Every structure is written in C-alpha cells, then in structure tokens.
Amino acid sequence: MKLKKLAKVLLVSTLAVGLLTGCSSGSKDDKTIKVGASPTPHAEILEAAKPLLEKEGYKLEVSTYDDYVLPNDALADGSLDANYFQHIPYLEETVKEKGYDLTYCAKVHIEPMGIYSNSIKKLDEVKNGDKVAVPNDSTNEARALKLLAKQGLIEVKDGELITVKDITKNPKNLKFVEVDAAQVPSTLDDVAIAVINTNYALNVGLNPTKDALAIESSDSPYVNIVAIRTEEKDNDKIKALTKALNSDEVKKFIEEKYDGSIVPAF
Template sequence: MKKVLSLVLSTVLVLGLSGCAAQGKSSTGSKDSKVIKVGASPEPHAKILEQVKPLLEKEGYKLEIKEFTDYVIPNTALAEGEIDANFFQHVPYLEKTKKEKGLDLDYTVKVHIEPMGLYSSKIKNINDLKEGAEIAIPNDPTNSARALRLLEKNNIIKLKAGDLVTAKDIVDNPKKLKISEIDAAQLPRVLPDVTAAIINTNYALEGKLNPLKDALIIESGDSPYANILAVRKNNKDSEAIKALSKALTSPEIKKYIEDTYKGSIVPAF
C-alpha cells in the first residue's frame, strides 16, 4: 500500500509540475503572440489600419482588424481581453469611460484628428439658421459638449464654463435653437429630418459627406480631440503594442492620411 500511495503521490506531483509548466508556456505565448487584434470604427480607422498591415508584417506580426460601429463595445472588449487594442476614440472620451466604468485602460500614441462639423441638407450657410431651427448633436457626453462648443465658437450660442457642458448649460440662445441629442452613428441618417446636425468625421465620411466641402462650420486644426490607440495598462509595454504604435505613427501612415483625406482628417504626429 505504501508503494502504491508513493507512486500515486509522485504521479500527482509530476502532473502538477507539468500543469504549471504548461500554464507558464501558455502565458508566455500569449504575451509574445505574433497576432495583434485591434477593434476599430470602419471609417477612417479600419482603413488606416489596413495600411499598417504590411508594415507590421515586416516586423513579424499579423494584424487582425475587428470593426465596431458604436462607441461602447470597443472599450469593453479591450478591457475583457477580446482584443489587444482599439482605435476609434479621442482622449477625453477614453478618460470619461475609464472613470465611469472603472476600466484599467491607457493609450500609447495620438494618430489623427477628425474635425467635427455642422452639416445640413436644408441650408447652405450658417447665417441662414432661422429661429427655432433644430440642430442634432451626438448624445454621448464628451462629443455632445464638443458639438456645443463648436456652436459657441461660431457665435451661435453661449455656454457656461466647464468641460462636459450640456444643452442645459446654454446661457444665451438668441435664435431659440432646439438641440436634439441622437446616437452619433445615426446622425447622417437623420440629417433630412433636422435643420442641421453636428457629425463626427468618421460618420460623416460613412454618410458620403466631405468635411472640407460639405461642412458649414468645422473644428480648427488645434482641436484637443486627437484619436488614439487605446490599450490595457498591463499590455502597454509589450513588444507587439510597441510595434503597432510605431507603425501607426510612421511616415508611411502620415503620407497615407494626408494623401487620402486631404485635410478632412489631419495627422496628429
């Protein structure tokens, strides 16, 4: 019995050590994975990432792009480890999401700026806005505040001081404009139903709108809303993320953005 018990204990010990070794190998393999999964909005983020693929291939990495059409799931997917990084948002949005949801996320590089613009199918000039006109803006807090500040900068309304202002913070509205908050992705579709809409450039491009030609007013190039590569903090310094960050801010990508979007999207590096 003693010999049998000794044999069983030895087998368990060996299997336990083998299990630890296997787990260690798996963890190392995950850390050094040559496949990088990135979540991105279809336009322009996913298209920019397509240009990154050959650059990463030279470094021995394969880039997999997963497209998202909303502003919520990409950060959740990143935090839960479904993807290695995401590329769709600006810094204020990331910071707000981190605070609200307690996500342990960060970012590595600023890639480009997408100037937010006011579009209309009913008026040709911002001075044509009539009393009581309805203006649709994004309904997420950071982009809503950003849209309102764009109106203020063009002397259409006046707002209280603060970062995340809302329509309730309008202190002067001489034309008695009606501000409607709508999901950002739906704004191009509702354009025929409102007087005008302030639309993020990625959704404007998807809606076949040219920011430089079609926007009645547009953010200036000094906008603080640069789009970033978001990552998990515990993966920020991995070789794969470093390679991806370097490729996204390479001369080749800068030239691609400038040549393709001709000022409607501006490199931030």
C-alpha cells in the first residue's frame, strides 16, 4: 500500500512540474513577438520599435526574408506571429490564391515604386525596342505597368491585376523582362529601364527621390502593412506591436531616416 501511495505522489508531483514548466514556457512565448520582414526598410523600422516594446515587457525577434512568398507561408503555419513586408493588394491576392486566413493589424508606410536606369538620364531617351524589367508577381507587375503608363510609355487596360498581356499600346515596341521583384535591381546593366520596389532599391544604394527617373505619387494605395493570422487580431502582443509601429517615435524615425523616400502612413 505504501508503494502505491508513493507512486501516486510521484505521479502528481511530475504532473505538477510539467504544468508549471508548460505555464512558464507559454508565458515566455506570450512575451516574445516573432516578426518576418524584408531587410530594408521593414526590419530597420522594426528595430526602431524594439525599445518601445521592451518598455511594455515584450521581446521582438525579427527574421529577414529576401522574397515575397516565404513570409506569408511562415505566418500561416504559425512560425511567425506577424510579418511586415507587403502591401494590402499583395496580401489579398495571397489569401485568395492560397486560402490563408490572414489579415492586417497596422498600416505603417508607403514606398513609392520607381523607374531606374544605368544607361539613360531621362525617360524620353528610351529607344524603340528597348528592354524594360518589371517584377513578375501579380500585384507589383500591375503597379509597375501603371507607373509606366502614367509616364506615357505604354497604355494598359483598366483593372487591378494587369499583366504585360494587358498592354493595349506599345508605341516604342518595348520588350518586357519579368523577374522576381528582389532580382529587378540586378537587371539594370542589361535593360534600358527597370521598375523597382523601394525596399529593393534601397538595398542596392538607390534613393527613390534622387535616383529614380519617375516615382509613384504619395497617394499610392500600396500601403505597407503588418500582417497577422485573423485569429490573433485581439492578442495582447499584436496590440502592443501595432501601438509601437504606429507611435510618434517610429514616425519620426521613418521621416528622419529615409528623408521622404519612405512616407509614414499613420
């Protein structure tokens, strides 16, 4: 009888230790916010928010990604608590395509897409048959084509997710090179002009307000947002992340760090 009683005591003690350990681990996880981000400017902006989150008792862990696919995959499978690299149309397209239950909790900044060149100084120098590099993902390609159309280089159909197949007029017979958004800067020596997302332009030392031949207007609808799983929208740490990224301190950091090439959206 004593052995049985001792076994029961040991079992209860083991369970209690397990529960306490589990609670401790869960508490630690609840105070750690894992965010995936593009290196520039997103990860830099997150670094500016870190001290604010630390004051609220949270540890911010930032993982950087050089593509536009993996961060949403990692968010959907629970590897990340949030990601910060994309605009609303891209998130909506990903949700539609993959069926992920994702939404966003904060609008942070706008990155005006620009047209760049290593060979010409003005867009009227573009010649017949020149090559033009554009991103190959649906939302950013549409965005690039609309910018080119606004500059009078082409005409396109109305619509959100237009592609090169929707070009209705191409008076200079431009040849379009469609590549991954992160790789567009690497094409600059091989094309006449390239339409580059600001984060990738900054990565290679290009300043949109100084180096671009043309950029999107400041009222661009492509606001960069913090994406989260829909079920987590009322989570305390998500609320803390939103508060930090929409703070006066982060706004001041964006304005001073990027000197107008990136604009706060809050």
